[in-house]
Amino acid sequence: MSAIDAETVRATAMPKSDAATVNRSNVPAFVAEGVNVYYGSKQALKDVAIDINRNQVTALIGPSGCGKSTFLRCLNRMNDIIDICRVTGNILLDGQDIYDKQLDVVQLRARVGMVFQKPNPFPKSIYENVAYGPRIHGLARSKAELDEVVQTSLERAGLWKEVSDRLNQPGTGLSGGQQQRLCIARAIAVQPEVILMDEPCSALDPIATAKIEELIDELRQNFTIVIVTHSMQQAARVSQRTGFFHLGVLVETGDTEQIFTNPHDKRTQDYITGRFG
Secondary structure, X not given: OOOOOHHHHHHOOOOHHHHOOOOHHHOOOEEEEEEEEEEOOEEEEEEEEEEEOOOOEEEEEOOOOOOHHHHHHHOOOHHHHOOOEEEEEEEEEOOEEOOOOOOOHHHHHHXXXXXXXXXXXXXXXXXXXXXXHHHHXXXXXXXXXXXXXXXXXXXXXXXXXXXXOOOOOXXXXXXXXXXXXXXXXXXXXXXXXXXXXXXXXXXXXXXXXXHHHHHHHHHOOOOEEEEEOOOHHHHHHHOOEEEXXXXXXXXXXXXXXXXXXXXXXXXXXXXXXXXXX
């Protein structure tokens, strides 16, 4: 393992009394080892290994079709919905194998939320977009508690001041940037540990993109974030760690500053300097 020894990772799976002495902040949220993904006979990911550090933003970069979004979808088992997709290897969340057959995938996706490339609010009111998850997961026992969850989530997503007087209006009536922040509010309303973002700004204008990037920086205080982006500038602005994918291989991972200023692999250097991509 790249960031921590196996003994410490195993401690995260112990009963609380045994794991109490472990500093959880020093243990990666995710540990992936030997991850391979196949779509039928085609191999899309090859032996990927990476630690995703807690309360940091990890950016996944690389040219189109390199496997970065495929790997992102492995982290909350979104690939399960593709019949011909097969995943091998190990992915641990807090020391637990997320591909364990006993694992409740619905609960996994509550712990690992996802924000997609294009904003996709439900065809419901702004309020109901945020309240939907907490309601079905039983996170609020009364209307007052649900109101508080909705307001807190919208505040965290930097949207409350803009929509507080129109919560009963359709979420689809918001601007693109507001819709994306609504989707972020919807994701954090179920109290996830990790938020996955698949090119969350690619459909937005520069002003909306700047707001999302500011929001990402604020959210990492409370959440672990993994973002796929085609923009190397965005990766440099928002992330603390970066992983470079090429042809299904995770070529290199490291601190973002090191990846962009002193990469160890020539392929990383060539991509960052625009020789291909």
